[in-house]
Amino acid sequence: MIRDILREVDYSTFATLALLLFVLAFVAAGIKTLWLTSREESCEQANIPLSDGKRSDQ
Amino acid sequence: MEAYQYDEGITRQFVTATLVWGMVAFLVGIYVALQLVVPQATFGLDFLTFGRLRPLHTNAAIFAFAGNAIFAAIYYSTQRLCKARMWSDVLSQLHFWGWQLIIVCAAVSLPLGITQSKEYAELEWPIDLLIAVVWVGFFGVNFFMTLVKRRERHLYVALWFYIATIVTVALLHVFNNLVVPVGLFKSYPIYAGVQDAFMQWWYGHNAVAFFLTTPFLGLMYYFLPKAANRPVFSYKLSILHFWSLVFLYIWAGPHHLHYTALPEWASSLGMVFSVMLWMPSWGGMINGLLTLRGAWHKVTEDPVLKFFVVGLTFYGMSTFEGPMLSVKSVNALSHYTDWTIAHVHSGALGWNGFMTFGMIYWLLPRIFQTELYSRKLAEWHFWLGTIAILLYILPIYWAGITQGLMWYGLTETGHLMYPDFVETTQRLMPFYWIRVVAGVLYLGGGALLSINVVRTWMSRPAVYESPVYYAPALSRDYVDPPVAESELTAVLNVARKLDVFSRMGWHRRWERLPMYFTFWVIVAVVAASLFEIIPTFLIRSNVPTIASVQPYTPLELVGRDIYVSEGCYNCHSQMIRPILSETKRFGDYSKPGEFVYDRPFQWGSRRIGPDLAREGGKQSHLWHLVHLREPSSLVKGSIMPSFAWLEQRELNFKTIPDRVRAASFLGAPYTDSELQNAIELAHAQARQIAKDIVTQNGPAGLEDKQVVALIAYLQRVGTDLFKPAPVAAPAEQPVAAQPVESEQAK
The missing domain is CATH 1.10.760.10 (Cytochrome c-like domain)
Incomplete structure (x- = not known):
């Protein structure tokens, strides 16, 4: 029966589903990034690589 | 406060290996390019033929040159972004020497004709096992344990790209190399024909994505702000860049198999996702270039920034060209021609090469704790390299399009305009000669870098200074800032909960929890892969049986x-x-x-x-x-x-x-x-x-x-x-x- 089901499935819908999945993921990431992250938080994170840490001789 | 020191030795080792193997890769590249114009250059020796040495060139360029470069970048930047030394010096050393052993095994086995014949996955199963152990067991464990033991709560975006690299390359490597050994030096893949092709290009395309793109983007997000001494233009854009890229790239592999025996929907899906890839790719490029806003005057003076700017420009160019080549009608002309070779080299020489050179020039004074030997030589390297890339890609674009048009050409009566294949080959000879010259120039640039590295190293202090840094350990009972309560009124409690959920405080938690973060990267990669791979393996109609097709004698x-x-x-x-x-x-x-x-x-x-x-x-x-x-x-x-x-x-x-x-x-x-x-x-x-x-x-x-x-x-x-x-x-x-x-x- 499983074999019959697999044979009958129209796999071309996978392409549409894939696009839908991407749009959802993109919108979620967009909302999180653009609206739900504060500017201060974002600036703080962006500055992380500029400092190697506090040296003992400084 | 906890005291710690960075392990600079491992960065020095990987930088040295990058340089040595880079020169080998360039040299072999020139030699195989020369064979296309002087076929007698093999001297009748089997281990010098194009078929055996071309994989040596590609493997050396990708896994030896670019590979060692990304390891140098990762070991240097991860320690600083985590405010912690690498978790285990022993694993760092096992990783370094294990990787060099793999390269030596490749350099010996490929000229001997020991190959799986899958592009960029040619190495036979014993070496594949060694790669898996070194990548996952030494490198992966050391990297993730460093994340776990870090003293900086937020995982900077460069680390995200490294996580995606480590996880995805491991997946790709394992699943594309499932074989049945016939002996120590020979194996047969468990996949055959269409499925094998599909798996190979799922691997092949994503090897470019997750070995030559994501780690270099991590490199860019760390070293460009450092070199420019300013934060990246938009951190928010970098987050969007990351998720879009990771999610999109993995779907794009089938564009390597247009008009072949692949199902139509898979081919179209690969094309659409490839075209969409243009957006995040250019988002990354723009983010990088705009980091230099207000500091463009530095670019004219600093060879490091020059390399980064041109490297990023080539990234933008090749990530525009890639989607264009994935469009079926363009691909019909370009596939199998040298156009693809030009495309690959604009990415490899321009993006990977120049980002690596920029990083090395930036690192040299820091890892050798002395002044760079010659800024002028670095400038010469930059101009020689830039001219070499243009001299390489422009004639080869021309050659590729010429090839495609000559193969396509039909007379008014419907006959082939150039029926002898060799006619097209001969037409390309002048372009192939220019490519040899370009390769020599690029190698010359590498020689200038070598001089600079050796002379800088010679002026190093007798004993390297090893400064001690201080940072507080991350507290185990850290609590995230509270998410504001829902301001919705006159709605059901469920709606209020949804409102709070949609503020995505949970994602902020992931960003500081490396294992959760890694889990979701795996989900993004695996979901996309399964969407394509499962149907291809399940549909019987994909590979209709032909009764007359029998096994080989x-x-x-x-x-x-x-x-x-x-x-x-x-x-x-x-x-x-x-x-x-x-x-x-x-x-x-x-x-x-x-x-x-x-x-x-x-x-x-x-x-x-x-x-x-x-x-x-x-x-x-x-x-x-x-x-x-x-x-x-x-x-x-x-x-x-x-x-x-x-x-x-x-x-x-x-x-x-x-x-x-x-x-x-x-x-x-x-x-x-x-x-x-x-x-x-x-x-x-x-x-x-x-x-x-x-x-x-x-x-x-x-x-x-x-x-x-x-x-x-x-x-x-x-x-x-x-x-x-x-x-x-x-x-x-x-x-x-x-x-x-x-x-x-x-």
Whole structure:
């Protein structure tokens, strides 16, 4: 029966589903990034690589 | 506060290895480029042929040069972004020496013809196992444990790119290299034909994505702000860049297989996602370039920034071109031509090369704790490299388009405008010569870098300073800032909860929890992969069975292994697309069912020589013998090297039963008789071919030589489609071997 089901499935819908999945993921990431992250938080994170840490001789 | 010191030694080691292997990769690249204009440059030696050395060049460039560069970047930046030393110095050293051992194994095995013949995954199974151990067991464990032990709560975006790299490369490597060993130096993939092609290009495309793109983007997000001394233009854009790229890239592999035996929907899906990839790619490029806003004056003075700016520009250029080449109508012209080679080199030399050089010049004074020896030499390197890249890609673009148009060209009466394939090859010679010159210039740039590295190293202090840094440990009972309560009123409690959920405080938690973060990266990668891979493996209609397609005879099987070993796929495709000019030139287009016994598939990706999918029966055995001995004696202007040694070397018949058993184990329907009498059957077919050669006025005594096996295979390729389906035979009769022999004897 499983074999019959697999044979009958129209796999071309996978392409549409894939696009839908991407749009959802993109919108979620967009909302999180653009609206739900504060500017201060974002600036703080962006500055992380500029400092190697506090040296003992400084 | 906790005290810690960074491990600079491991960065110094990887930078040195990058330089050494980079020079090797450039040198081998120039040598194989030279062979295309001077085929005699192989000096008749088997280990110097294009088919064997081209994989050495690509592997050296990707895994030795770029690989060591990303490790240098990762070891330097991860420690600083985590405010922690690498978790284990022992693992760091095991990683370094293990990786160099892998490179040495590749440098020895590939020229010896030990290959799986899958592009960028040529290394045989023992080396693959070593790669898995070094990548996951040494590098991966050390990296993730450093994240766990870090003292900076937020995982900076560069670390996200590194996580995606480590996780995805491990997945790709393992699943593309599932094989059944036939011996220490030979294996057959568990996939065949269409599935093998699909898995290979799922791997091949994503090797570019997750070995040559994501780690270099991590490098860019760390080293560019450092060099410019300012934060990245938009951190928010970098987050969008990351998720879009990771999510999109993994779907795009099928664009390497347009117009082949792949299902239409998979091919279209690959194209659409490839086109969409343009957006995040350019988002990253723009983010990088805008980081320099207000600091462009520094670019004119600082060679490091010059390398980064040009590197990013090439990233933008090749990530625009990539989606364009994935569009089916463009791909119809560009595929198999040198256009792809130009595209790859604009990315490799421009993006990977220049980002690496920029990083090395920035690192040198820091890791050797002294002034850079010569800024002027670095400037010269920059200009020499830039000119070299342009001199390389522009003629090769021209060559590629010329090739495509000449192959496509039809006269008004519908005949091929350039029926002799070699005409197109000869037309490209001037472009190929320019490429050699360009390669020498790029190598010259590498030589200037080498001088700078050695002289800087020579002026290092007697003892390296090892400063101690302080940072508080991350508290175990850290609590995230509270998410504001919902301001919704007059709604159900569920709606209020949804409102709070949608503020995505949970994502903020992930960003500081590396294992959760890694889990979601795996989900994004695996989901996309499964969406494509499962249907391709499940649909029966994808690979309709062709009754007349039978397994290779024992001699053909070993002949095919010689074809694989010599790397013939580097110049010859075995995939005729359903395009008029192709079917006119090469014969009936290829059907998926023709490849069900092909392990590994041999579709190839470029045509320096003609397609061989319908080669069987086109020429006599003697023609093949003479052609393999001295190609230009039969095809004037041919740039194929001589394979004369195949005529002298004995064929090891004793290995044949193992090969047949392995093929049988993987599903090839050999009879018991064929399995038990494989050597006798091979001898019988070899004697018949040798006899035919004598009848055709060729030399005698070839029945135990390797060339006979290769001829047996070449005469079989693409012929099954036109044979009658075999009549059901008694169980013990070798049904596959007999008809082929009789056909070839005609």
